[in-house]
Amino acid sequence: MITISVEDLWKSYKEKEVLKGISFSVNEGEIFSLLGPNGAGKTTTIKVLSCVSKPDRGKIEILGMKVPEECNKIRKIVGIVPQDFQGFSDLSVRENVEYFASIYEGDKSQVNGVIEELDLEEYKNTKFKKLSGGLKRRVAIACALVGNPKIVYLDEPTVGLDPKARRNVWDIMRKLKDRKLTVLLTTHYLDEAQKLSDRIAIIYSGKILRLSTPESLMKEFEKPTLEEAYLALLESIGEE
Structure with missing residues (x-):
């Protein structure tokens, strides 16, 4: 079952084309990754799919509901973890999660x-501003999950985290899957x-260069890691 369908999506800011006709689909229950350098259009794609920004043109459907026409319904089934999630500094972990539960029409249970699921019980009464970067990211994910979403958007969820905290976030993503x-x-x-990732889309300068699995891309360029295959793809189009 296709949960996200994007066809010929275009988006510009101040006359600069950020997305240039990208198309892809995401299946139910998979981890689908948008890969690319900063400025490639990854965050803009998330903003359009989460109804934060309106597309200039294109056909976007989330579980059969159209963006932007049915965004009020879509917001109720989508959890979002933005890269710049701040939280309420002087509220406790529990108070932060309760606030988002009220927005997403979640309940006390x-x-x-989610506090238990994300191993935050020990910190539930700790103010957000006193948490480490890894714990703050866990709280961000808890806030996204509290309304029982069907789809979760994670925008650069491990940026700035130490290796242990990164792997904790990876474990959470596997649990979501x-x-x-x-x-x-x-x-x-x-x-x-x-x-x-089950599948990946490599986005560069607002266009999708490849839709693939990590294994298929590695095989295509005869490389032992996705990183090396990715670099070989960029080299093949004349980028270093």
């Missing part, structure tokens, strides 16, 4: 559930994408 949630991940960490 869901708050308890085990729960049959659809995960759309943006990242420029190729090792992360190789370990987690």
